[in-house]
Amino acid sequence: MAKFGVLLFIVVALVYKNKHKLEKVFKFVTTCTLVSIIWLLYAVLAAYVAKLPSMLVMHPVRGTDLWYCIAGTALVSICGIGIEENRSGQRRYIYVAAFAVSIIILHPMVESYIIYVIGFFLIAAFVKPVRYFIFGLENYKNLSLIITVLVLLIGVTNFGKELAKSGNIKDTLIGRPPYVYEQLADWARLKTSKDAVFLNPPNWGNWTHFRALAKRSVFVNWNDAAAMLWDRPFVEVWAERLNALGLDITEDGLNHLKARRKLRDLYNELEDEDVKKLQLRYGINYWVVPIKKSSKFAIAFQNQSYKVLDLNQ
Structure with missing residues (x-):
């Protein structure tokens, strides 16, 4: 201000x-x-x-x-x-x-x-x-x-x-999420159960569209904070899930940009053990990671940029 x-x-x-x-x-x-x-x-x-x-x-x-x-x-x-x-x-x-x-x-x-x-x-x-x-x-x-x-x-x-x-002029002029995101979302919508929960990159950007395109739940997204405008107590749920990823939004000196950068880094640093704990606590079914990320979880789907790991196998 x-x-x-x-x-x-x-x-x-x-x-x-x-x-x-x-x-x-x-x-x-x-x-x-x-x-x-x-x-x-x-x-x-x-x-x-x-x-x-x-x-x-x-x-x-x-x-x-x-x-x-x-x-x-x-x-x-x-x-x-x-x-x-x-x-x-x-x-x-x-x-x-x-x-x-x-x-x-x-x-x-x-x-x-x-x-x-x-x-x-x-x-x-x-x-x-x-x-x-x-x-x-x-x-x-x-x-x-x-x-x-x-x-x-x-x-x-x-x-x-x-x-x-x-890859084509129409999508370039109109503006829409890149193909790799739509491809992943289409797979989720067609090949997973309707009550499946995805753990995907929580920062906004192209991942903000995943919930709408896939018609599947996500663990948490930075933009979810806007829901507090309709349901004030929801901020506690949102903050709790960010905290589960390691981000404390009450931390001193943490502004909007710093929070997003830290959240991105925390997500990229997640290991199998961390995600397993989240799965047991929140009932997460799938974990979306960059294609080069190593993990012992089974690969349910992958494209040129990302792979979806099945946490139940």
């Missing part, structure tokens, strides 16, 4: 300072800011005044999503105006750097992205027209072309990665 408040103040202050240049954007930012504040106040009232978690089913935090979009548009617009108005000098470099950083934040410099970023700076360094522009000696429209090409290359890379995962 505090971080969002600071960010909100900075964005509003910057937009207000440039309101004569960004009249429409200023109106949008002002409106979205008021709406976001109202939703956040609703969340505070629901949680701390009315003390009715069921009111949070409306997910008031989603009220800030549009604000982030409008705020991002406003900040990019301010950078663009700064680049146009400062044809040379240090201020121009600052605006260009700020504009570039916005792309890096959205698309971290990992894997193939670094190639495009490095390529961009190599072009800026060795191609005379681009170099002239960077130093304020060319028309600013050239930068728009360069950034457009960079974003296009990033988009093509993302599309290529998703296409490699799904």
Whole structure:
């Protein structure tokens, strides 16, 4: 809440300072800011005044999503105006750097992205027209072309990665869990009893869809915590099962990201003896592990990425 408040103040202050240049954007930012504040106040009232978690089913935090979009548009617009108005000098470099950083934040410099970023700076360094522009000696429209090409290359890379995962254009465009997850879920739905319980990776992501696709129960999933909005006592059941995996959500200094990382590591470190204890206590039937995980349990199913171990054999 505090971080969002600071960010909100900075964005509003910057937009207000440039309101004569960004009249429409200023109106949008002002409106979205008021709406976001109202939703956040609703969340505070629901949680701390009315003390009715069921009111949070409306997910008031989603009220800030549009604000982030409008705020991002406003900040990019301010950078663009700064680049146009400062044809040379240090201020121009600052605006260009700020504009570039916005792309890096959205698309971290990992894997193939670094190639495009490095390529961009190599072009800026060795191609005379681009170099002239960077130093304020060319028309600013050239930068728009360069950034457009960079974003296009990033988009093509993302599309290529998703296409490699799904194997066909339709699934890539629509968006669905990778085939290995659907294949495993289909097997579970068709080949196991309806009351079977699966122990699978508890972090969200593609495994979040397993319960719905397989129509089978899972031991625990991080997203299950949302059920406390409907049934407050359920948080005790959820926390108990996470604790059975070794994660104590009451641990000091444990935030959302740290908890998820620790939960992932704890699951990967499970051994046959640990899972056997869980099976005896909770009635788990199957354990899903990476294909390279060694275990003495019998393999009931496997594909190129995962295998399902039968805990009853």
